[in-house]
Amino acid sequence: MTRDETVALVADILSGIAPEADLSALPGDADLREALDLDSMDIVNFVAALHERTGRPIPEADTPKLLTLDGVVAYFEADAR
């Protein structure tokens, strides 16, 4: 996926989890948990939604890679290659 596609996907998913979140104001390397006040359940739901929307298997060990916007973008860029 392109960065724009990934960011759009993340925004769409997060709009369900943290509706007030404004990703455009969020630095790419910001910890989503801190920035958006996400708890463990939110993160589990976020990863589950990423999995369901992209079809990509996401091992649990990869969860730490998905805690920043940049991390998610890189994760799915790698997927495309």
Next chain:
Amino acid sequence: MTAKVHLDRAHGVHLLREMLRIRRFEEKCAELYQAQKIRGFLHLYDGQEAVAVGVMQALGPQDAVVGTYREHGQAIARGIPMGPLMAEMFGKVEGCCRGRGGSMHIFDRQRRFIGGNAIVGAGLPLALGLALANRMQGRKAMIACFFGEGAADEGEFHESMNLASLWRLPVLFVCENNLYSMGTPVGIAEAETAIWQKAAAYRMGGEAVDGMDPVAVEVAARRAVERIREDGVPWLLECRTYRFRAHSMFDAQLYRTKEEVESWRKRDPINRLREWLEKAGHLHPADLERIEADVVAEIAEAVAFAEAGSPEPVEELERFVTMDEVPQ
């Protein structure tokens, strides 16, 4: 008799060699089938060699051949090399059809060999179209269309004879009457067992010939081809022949007696021609040994070629389901 066959030594030995190539090839196929190198349905041509070899002598490279599913002999006699033929039966990509067709579906565009058709009678309409295209494009070529007597039971036989005659299409219909459609004797399948006589109903020329005699077949085929080329009309040539082996590999032959097979084996076209050539002083034991050795070597090379072949990559499975362009 207008067509002349000069059966000199060279031509006689050529006919013998061609028939031996087919016979030994088929023997090797039977062996390889039992070794599970060849699978699927395998219909061998043993006994009918005189038909293919005789007819092919009358054709030129511009002509085309439509075969049956018992077409190894037709293919070899038409000049398709044994290597790609054997590789096809091995299901290898080096096969003449990339291993897509197998024994029953030999195609060779370069040699104008248009299948290998496993639907009895289905090749006849194709032959009409091939001939029509030749005529409409001004090509002086004709089509030899092989079929068994069983195809004469089919509606497509009637449709095709009628249309070919009606439209005066240059097709030589070669009926290889080997007396059995699988296990059904011609006598209980055809009201008129003299297939060639059906030609008259379509105002088409035809005759029957001893299909166990390559010279007789060649003479008759040349005669027919001459008529077709001159008059542009189809011709029905019935070659009365016999297959020595079973219909296909898995066939207990309950429908015929060993005695009947033996009596036909006495008319083996290869033995007959060999004896004639020997009596005429055209063939010496050393000649025969050399021919046999050549044929064995050719087949060994073909088997090695097939063995060394590779399977077509599965990624290409859907290639040619539809064509991107018309091959020229």
Next chain:
Amino acid sequence: MPSLGADMEAGTLVEWKVAPGDRVRRGDIVAVVETQKGAIEIEIFEAGVVRELAVAPGSRVPVGALLALVGTEGAMQTPAPAAVAPIGPQPAVSLPSASPPPAPQPLAGARPLRTTPAARRRAGALGIALDGLRGTGVDGAICLADLPAGAPPRRGGFDPLGMRKAIAAAMGRSKREIPHYYLSQTVDLAPALERIERLNAGRSPPERLLPAAIMLRAAALAVAETPELNGFWGEDGFRPGDGVHVGWAVALRGGGLVAPAIRHADRMPLDALMTAMRDLVARARGGGLRGSELTDATITVTSLGDRGAESVLPIIHPPQVAILGFGRIVERPWVVGGTVVPRRVATLTLAGDHRASDGHRGGLLLARIDALLQRPETL
């Protein structure tokens, strides 16, 4: 107007989910009521036919006041469906209808929850609880039109001020009335976490377990063995709960807290418990909780999660008599077989109502939870 909490005095009727003439069955959702804790769906506990709706949407109604009248079943007839006008010229002769007359409407509460694929996906993405939504699609399915568009539902919306007031009232009452005692114990979580990690390794993301699930499971099993801490304090003293209904504390975005009950949590296997937690969190934040869920809890468990403090000294939610807290999981030096090793541990705390139990019982409860967590394969 049902009482949905000890601190609830009144509610505002937001929406009727039934109309006069509708048949209702026990468990059906009949109305949505706005409370200081947000919009709550009101279940009915009787079967029958709705006779009359006594209150119009928008009215504020005190607890105990009449909302609607429900009569015994069978008194009303299903109205005939309106005929649909055909298109184009009518046939000259009247033909018998090709389709059979419509079957009687199944009872609302008996109908399984149907959701279209598109609605299910959007609800999942938005964290909207489908349970309790009214389906207007084909065959009564919940379709996209039944979901709030775009943003997640704040149906009625949590009123932050109202919720703040409610928390203030409840906690103030707790601190005034309940003599709390506090206990704490640090628990080695390595075995439990390793089990979770093993289980999760083979699972797709939506099926994965959180550490909180196994902690909750251990807590529920231990509470089942400690009835003195599971129940309510009332005018007549302690009344044990009719099961281990664990109130699971859910922090709401933008502040506030609810602790809806997971009924019979001690009987739920790990996966079912995780599913229930996930569902509760989604519905608590989406405003889809049922009234009974807010009143049923017999004990509360709060888990601070991976960004919380190391331990919590919690305040009991009246009229319950105990609350358990799990602090953040941290890596600390730990002595195993005489050797100091790094170990993932968490501090487990208990606040008990001294009127109902003593610290000794509380200590046993914590010890039991610890013991269960050391043998996670049994959980």
Next chain:
Amino acid sequence: MSGVPARITYREACRQAIRAAILADPRVFLMGEDVGRYGGCYAVTKGLLEELGEERIRDTPLSESAFVGAGIGAAMAGMRPIVEVMTCNFSLLALDQIVNNAATIPHMSGGQFAVPLVLRMATGAGRQLAAQHSHSLEGWFAHIPGLRILAPATVEDARHMLAPALADPNPVLIFEHIMLYNMEGELDPAVQGVDIAKARIRRPGRDVTLITYGGSLFKTLAAADALAVEGIQAEVIDLRVLRPLDTATIIESITRTRRVVIVDEGWRSGSLSAEVAMRIVEEAFFELDAPIRRVCSREVPIPYAAHLEQAALPQAEAIAAAARGLVRPAR
């Protein structure tokens, strides 16, 4: 040719297409039963024999297998035949040639031969021709790999699909619905060609997608008109190409409307409509906000009596009712 849109019949569009193709390419010829002297069973080829001669307009005997097979052979040998089978019901007499030869030879020969053949046939019911002349068998042929199946529903497609079909190196079957031959439509002279790959949205809408092709297109458009009066905006997709299916256009539409009715004059069981429905389920399940509905012919041999025949066929009322049931389900 004038620059203003001409109103012509579908029949005339077919005729113009054949005539233009034969004039444009010496390899093209037409053969079939009664295409010459009689002028075509449905009068499509009227006058062509006189203009183009017996070599290019060939009357055949009643030998479907022979002349379809001859078309295949001629195509393999460099010609570009247009073979007309009077109705698709008779194509069953040539099924062997179509399925066992035309569709297999390119693949079976390892790509040595192509079969650039066009097979035209009439399909469908509505003229009280009874069961042996009224069936819609295009869905059967759409099952066969190697074939391209076209269903021109408009005058423009009838006029312009033939040329790309002849240019296709593969066997192309064109199904012309008998109820369309008399239909008049505008032929825009600015349009000089059409594709034979994509479905077309014939009417845009947001509430429900109606998918159809061929003779059912105008019934479906009529249903969409009726729905519009009720405030339901139906999108109508004309498949045009039944194989290979343009799934992308279908999915794109359903992603917007989320509801779909498939209208197919073929029978329901094991049908093209079933295939379309399954593609939707496979590729757009999560877009659906309602069950997929189908309006197909009743599962009977099409009867002679007019009222029974009409009762057996998809009608605008049923199409509209199916769509309405999805958009505004009765509660």
